[in-house]
Amino acid sequence: MKKTVSLLAFLTTVMLLLAACGEKTQEDVIEDLDKTLDGLTGYKAQATMTLQTGEEPQVYEVEVWHKDPTLYRVALNNAEKEHGQIILRNEDGVFVLTPALNKSFRFQSDWPENNSQVYLYESLVNDILMDPERTFSATEDHYVFQTNTNYSNKNLNQQEVMLNKGDLSPASAKIMDVDLKVLVEVEFTNFEMNATFNDGDFDMDRNMTAARIDMDVPTLAEGEPLEEEPFTVYYPMFSPDGTQLEHSEEVETESGKRVILSYDGQQPFTLVQQRSRVVEASTPVDIVSGEPIDIGFTYGALTKEGDTKTVSWSYNGTDFFLASKHLSEEELAAIARSVYGTEEK
Structure with missing residues (x-):
């Protein structure tokens, strides 16, 4: 009898040891993620973002700085198009900077808290924690979650988030439509948890100056076009x-050629475009009632005046202004996202 009891005790101990060495359950990982998020003081991340929403993939290098609770710096750069932007959030508001044009906009906004953001770690983690329908799996090196999303672009229906085992840092995120076609993919190449920051890291003027130096932007007079190439109509x-x-x-205007495309029908809208020009940005343009809007390949400004909604943005040396009284914000954003796709010279 004593031998039987000893054997049972031995087997129980072995099973407990094996369980301790085994894979964590979804509940274990969720608990660890919750603790990691609670203890997070900030981070620095580098990633490559690929957009599959057009005829050809658009690839961007992304650098993210976040200091808890509300300081953000997101730098987006498409090396092929020589197009770069910085999105800042500090005590003065939310800023969208376009260093090549010396242009900045300031918003009184709660960005990025109002929607999911594919390159923000805490956004991905919160999407996992808040989705009761999430699915979970594990590979040799990663934990993989599939969740619903809260992106402003409603075509981005589901996402797959892959986390590194050990520190639960992000490895990748794939955003898919309802048919599970991947539209946006982010591969994190570096991630520093609880990073430290210097004074001025989130200052608008310092970031604008540093970005222009880093991009080796040529010195142009105010009002001068960014580059002298044939004007492209999109x-x-x-x-x-x-x-x-x-x-x-x-x-023909004092600033050069302006093209006005008028779309008519059940939901009419107007798209205006002209060559981008350098502006004097010592004081950012205030858009108190506006919101920064993510249109995939760049950030723009969404504003409302009466019944008219507008989206304005700069891309590849061109300024765009899209306006309509009949379209929703999401419909305007969908049109704006598609503008880069076709062109005529």
Whole structure:
């Protein structure tokens, strides 16, 4: 009898040891993620983001700095298009900087708290923690979660988040549509948990100056065009059903050629574009009632005046202004995201 009891005790001990050495359950990882987020004082991350929303992939290098609770610096750069932006959040508000144009906008906004953000670690973790329908699996090196999303772009329906075992740092994130086609993919190449920061790391003027030096932006006079190349007119790949291009007009202004595309039908809108020019940015443009809007390949400004909603942005040497009284914010954003796709010189 004593031998039987001893054997049972031995087997129980072995099973407990094996369980301790085994894989963590979803509940274990969720608990660890919650603790990691609670203890997070900030981080620095580098990643490569690939957009699959057009005819060809758009690849961006992303650098993220976050100091808890509300300081953010996100630098986006497309080396092929020589297009870069910095999104800042500090005590003065939210800023969108375009260093090549010396241009900045300031918003009184709660960004990035209002939507999911694919390159922000705490956003990905919160999406995991808050989704009761999440699924979980594990590989040799990673924990993998599939969750619902809260992106402003409603086509981004689901996401797969891969975390490194050990420190639960992000490895990758894939954002998919309802058919599970990958539209956005982020590969994290470096991640420093609880990083330290210097005074001025989130200052608007310092970031603008440093970015212009780093990009080796040529010194241009205020109002001078960014580059002297043939003016390119871009046409949106997407427009609402029952709406089509009705009229195209070219206007010569003091700032150069301006093209006005008028779309008519059930949900009319107007798209204006002209060559980007360097501005004097000692004082950022205040858009108190506006919001920064993520249109995939760049950030723009969403504003409302009466019944009219507008989205303005700069991309690849061109300034765009999209306006409509009949479209929702998401419909305007969908058109804006598609503008880079087709062009005519």
